[in-house]
Amino acid sequence: MIKCVKCNEVDAIAKAGIVRGKQRYHCEHCDYYFTLPLVDAAAEKTPTRKHQTTIIDIARTLQVSKSTVSRALRGHADINPQTRQAILELAKELDYQPNLLAYGLAKNVSLTIGIIVPEFINSFFPYVIIGAQEIANPRGYHILICQSNESHAIEIENTKVLMASRVDGILASLTGETPDVEHFRKFEKAGIPVVYFNRVCDNVNASKVIVDDYEGAFKGVEHLIENGCSKIAHIAGPPNLMISKNRLQGYVNALKKHNLTVDESLIVRTNLTTKSATDCARHLFSMADRPDAVFCLNDPAAISAMLVAKELKIKIPDDVAFVGFSDEPAAALMEPGLTTLAQPTNEIGKTAIGLLFDQMNASRETFEHVTKILQTKLIVRKSSLHGVTKI
Amino acid sequence: MIKCVKCNEVDAIAKAGIVRGKQRYHCEHCDYYFTLPLVDAAAEKTPTRKHQTTIIDIARTLQVSKSTVSRALRGHADINPQTRQAILELAKELDYQPNLLAYGLAKNVSLTIGIIVPEFINSFFPYVIIGAQEIANPRGYHILICQSNESHAIEIENTKVLMASRVDGILASLTGETPDVEHFRKFEKAGIPVVYFNRVCDNVNASKVIVDDYEGAFKGVEHLIENGCSKIAHIAGPPNLMISKNRLQGYVNALKKHNLTVDESLIVRTNLTTKSATDCARHLFSMADRPDAVFCLNDPAAISAMLVAKELKIKIPDDVAFVGFSDEPAAALMEPGLTTLAQPTNEIGKTAIGLLFDQMNASRETFEHVTKILQTKLIVRKSSLHGVTKI
DNA sequence: ACCGGTTCCGAAAGCGTTCCCGATAGATCA
DNA sequence: TGATCTATCGGGAACGCTTTCGGAACCGGT
Structure with a gap:
């Protein structure tokens, strides 16, 4: 029970944020602010998440620097084969998985491709997504699927999520409501390529994959x-x-x-x-x-x-x-x-992500958008x- | 054209890695290694990715510290309402999206839930996924979908990807081949909760959502x-x-x-x-x-x-x-x-991710696994x- | 014996956040 | 009139990784 340090009131105490590791309270009775230590901080915040092995753990047990471990793991030159061997073995033993968040932050990539589809209940989009995954996964990329549910508003929300996730590229199929692709402009500004497939607007300057x-x-x-x-x-x-x-x-x-x-x-x-x-x-x-x-x-x-x-x-x-x-x-x-x-469908997915990778690897100046038209039967x-x- | 600095050969020059910012070459004619500066580094590596607005950009233009910006954006106390207002406005104007990679690294979370399904061509799993998304998205989480394609080997690979992505929790439906859930043990060790749904093994100590x-x-x-x-x-x-x-x-x-x-x-x-x-x-x-x-x-x-x-x-x-x-x-x-x-289906997804969130928020010691059995019709x-x- | 070159490695900066602490100026209290 | 509080903010470490740079040790050739 928290008592106001001023008026000893107990019922009219409201929490007013946490400041410097201490809980701040406000007595609504005497309108007085005061802070108390968070005695039960451990009970309130439960950091149940444990430590996962990092590059530094490996470095410490092998008595080398983390640079060396990074070099070994990334297959760089400039490392003694024996050192590399030892590091790789320990990494395997510890089932080390690099922290992709840290990797992405350092390299300014995320190794993920965003894909926006209107729905995936019918089989069309799932098949396309599978085609895309078959190309992306072997290259170390994974796919973040966003569903716009045929809603323009949700589609805009999706673009924000993908922006925040710092995806390296985007595959998009528009909703029936989408009047323009203004909400995709930010990707262009940020240099993140977008390839549209199946559902495209006209007057969009981007690569596209459609059927005839x-x-x-x-x-x-x-x-x-x-x-x-x-x-x-x-x-x-x-x-x-x-x-x-x-x-x-x-x-x-x-x-x-x-x-x-x-x-x-x-x-x-x-x-x-x-x-x-x-x-x-x-x-x-x-x-x-x-x-x-x-x-x-x-x-x-x-x-x-x-x-x-x-x-x-x-x-x-x-x-x-x-x-x-x-x-x-x-x-x-x-x-x-x-x-x-x-x-x-499978080819649509593969072609689209192929174009995306092309654009990701190309220099901005020399790159030209292409539209691939596949055949129907x-x-x-x-x-x-x-x-x-x-x- | 690269000439060997020893024998002047031009055709038998192979690249041999980049060392200290310089390209290393190997003349296969006279078997001589040499390095040359990367004059055309910009042309070879095309950092086509541009800068996206960060918390620091906002801090600089508003002449405050990044801590203050962070406080404003995160809705913390300890900030002047006017300062907060100015920061929020500028953030909106610049269409600032927080870098989730950096956020995740700092907070040791990823705000993503991994979901492993055997396939998503039939409608069952898509409906479950949609149900899960309906709960997860409003909470700021997004979902990384992995498809095991009914293959135990791919399922193992999926667990590694999700581990590397540092997902905060996992929903899994096993393949017909999966003999045990050994490959999910690492999540348990790392304190990452797993909830199984639909396709579960017996003798698994975890929360489950199944139908009768x-x-x-x-x-x-x-x-x-x-x-x-x-x-x-x-x-x-x-x-x-x-x-x-x-x-x-x-x-x-x-x-x-x-x-x-x-x-x-x-x-x-x-x-x-x-x-x-x-x-x-x-x-x-x-x-x-x-x-x-x-x-x-x-x-x-x-x-x-x-x-x-x-x-x-x-x-x-x-x-x-x-x-x-x-x-x-x-x-x-x-x-x-x-x-x-x-x-x-929808309820299965919602229930499963509900159990997942329960477990994510619970303290490890007090948490008890539950099995929810839903009804068929x-x-x-x-x-x-x-x-x-x-x- | 000296020197240029090579091989291997460690130190440290930086990526964009969060968050803990300490600092400051003003307000309030005795 | 100090002394204590409060409101607000900045500094800086930390997260785990990459990458650059510099340096030590060693090599062979003259």
Whole structure:
């Protein structure tokens, strides 16, 4: 029980910070400040964390300087092979793991790559991340995954975290809300390279890895037309993303090529949430003159739409055919299987982090941003075979 | 062009390390070592990374000491409100982000939690991770995800990385290969808490978060029996994992309760890969007296098995009924839908990291490990309704 | 015997924080 | 009018590592 040294009050004592290792109190009764030693400091703060072996521990037991230990561990020249051997052996015996925090502080690196994705529930981003890890891990880098949850605000928060973590480079795929990449400017200023993949804005001066969305969409829609669909709707994505624009353009041009009219009322936009995609589908299927096919921005949207169709007892593909984008594993499991455009997910991850490493190693002046465009592949399943059963 | 200072050779010059800021060369022609200053050091090493604002920058422009800046930023007492105000404003203006490496080094923490999962392609682990993040992020912690890829060797490697990163705590779900948790001992020695979830070994002295696997399996198998199945096979998991044992036991006891014989030949083991699960299914369906139901360790295995059944034109659920475990989103999309036992994934993540934080804040002596057992829920879909269409 | 060169190593600065201590000026009290 | 307190701040060590620099010991050649 703490008593006020002035008025002996015990109930109106509030803590007022810790100063010079002593607890400062404030008696709200007589408005008097006073300090008392932290007798139970050990009980309050429990430094349960123990010491982990450091370079200095090794140096001491081997009677050498820490410089020498560092040299041995880092494989530098300028060291006697026997000394090195002894140090390496002791390090192994003690299971020494260098403190990456200290290493990073000294070298001004962190050996981590930040990666910002909108979500990782669907398989697309996990596969990309795995591809990136397969390149990064052997090089001694690890990956800090941030999830923006399709929220621009969280994405901004993520950039701050990655900035504070002093990541050496960033892979980013934007949310459907992200209007610009202002919040990434700080990385540019700090000389930290950013490579965008999959979800990119236009007018961004950075390296990018995308797939040929235009051509993929074109192939997908043309495939629907060839299967006898003539009234093809499109569930498009948010207008800020290039994938939305390019896939929409592919859709439009495929229609035009085959002399089908482009009906604006058949183009609806999802904000990439399940609910939004479901709403889009409901809207399309409630139209008086229902479309006979839907080309969807991505597989999750297509799956949501197919579920709506099933619920409404609309036959797939006889009444409405579907084509998605990405070849999620679930696309193959649906009944009927969802026709979709496969993306080389693993290669996207590898290519993106490859570009990132290129930029990290390049000198700022000579480096030129590049955009790599990978190819999609049409995977035909039953969902799109509109004419087959009809004929 | 580098010339040998002895023989003037230019083509046989090899670099031999950098010593005292000078490049050391070796002429392989006359076997002579020599050093030359690094005239183009700037061009070779491109320190493209720029300076990021530090506490010292703020201190200098405001003519105060770095201690004062630190105090202001950390919200300590012992500082003039006006001084604090000025510092906070300048920090915001400069978009100051504290260097977490330096912070961690000074405080002997890293503000990161390591999480080791066998994979994150299926949705189970991503959902758990998201649950963990929802607790960790608001507390200022971020999460370093390591993927063991169902490999014990990689899992060991992961523990080293997390050790080097000086994570403050660990969430782990073991691989199907992991025989023991020896490689986690070092965390215990270092006073870094580990909480296991989902995939745990027995004889581990640590906090754990699991679901009631026994009861879930029991419910699932009993459900099959109630639907008229009498020859129920089980695709079990690796014997090292508790989930395998408990789900197997639930399967066995459900059979016993209903006076069904436990046929060892109907119990096959998957190593948790798709291929292995597929092989298991093929084996079961090639038996002379084919089972009329399969209870599978988890949904990915169940889905693989269902695909084999479909390929063999075995009708689901009329010929063979299925029950899985986990309620993967794909389970609902299959045709017929996969009956399964839903796990509270988000809650698992939240509970696990909650236990972790408890242990991080507790004093070593008083802390007691706890095991939290969460409940499963049977989600009935068509895959298990064996008797319904038969009758 | 001297000298240039090589080999190996230790000392020390620095990375950006935190935090403990001591210092100072002003306020308050007896 | 000292003496004690208070409010505020600066100095500097420490965290574990890298890296530069200088120096001692030793080598072979003249």
